[in-house]
Amino acid sequence: MTGSIADARASVDRARGEAAEFRYKNGYEMPCDVLAKRLANINQVYTQRAYMRPLGVATTLVSVDDEFGPQLYKCDPAGYYVGYKATASGPKQQEALNHLEKKLKNKEHAPGSWDEVVELGISTLSTVLSVDFKKGELEIGIVGGPRADGQEGTDTEFRTLTEDEIEERLQAIAERD
Incomplete structure (x- = not known):
């Protein structure tokens, strides 16, 4: 909200x-x-x-x-x-929507697994706000990601990522760039 x-x-x-x-x-x-x-x-x-x-x-x-x-x-x-397919809200909403539109043009949904979609969200925020985030500066919630208890399958419940999971995604973005 x-x-x-x-x-x-x-x-x-x-x-x-x-x-x-x-x-x-x-x-x-x-x-x-x-x-x-x-x-x-x-x-x-x-x-x-x-x-x-x-x-x-x-x-x-x-x-x-x-x-x-x-x-x-x-x-x-x-x-x-x-x-x-993807949306944004808040002060820089239009810039974020433009960035997401470029990334998802002519696609049914964001390609890749849950972690790649989270990385797309982080990179969109980082690009729009011109900030390099640290793990304590983000709060990320997911629906349909891996189970929090470590068992096989996907979790259809909403949950927030831990700081370690956020750090993994930030590392993956840094390595990709």
Whole structure:
């Protein structure tokens, strides 16, 4: 989420409530695209009502769907939502989007394994911000990467990378350059 912290907290609480209610009513987890549409509809109502202040937050949703695989959606305060291969939010959003567009042009998705995709994200940030990162300066979350317990297979749960894993990715980028 990017934007107002208070609005982000309210939006996250609302999204959790919507997902919990959907699961209770339907017996399965709410798909990412359905949640994105619901949040966009709620945001759109906030922009139309004169007595309601629009939410000042852009929401990025990431999930691994059983039917469609990895999904990425972004909702803006005006009620617009769209699916992406890769996206960015924040002050240098357009520069990051331009960089990602050049790297992923004419591709269905980011090529390579999870670690190469993480390296693409780090290199995009590094290029846009003109900064060489250290392991303690980044926080990276992944969905669908290797299991945290070291066993075989992929983990469909969200988790943050450890500083050692981030250091490995930074080393791989440095060696590649």
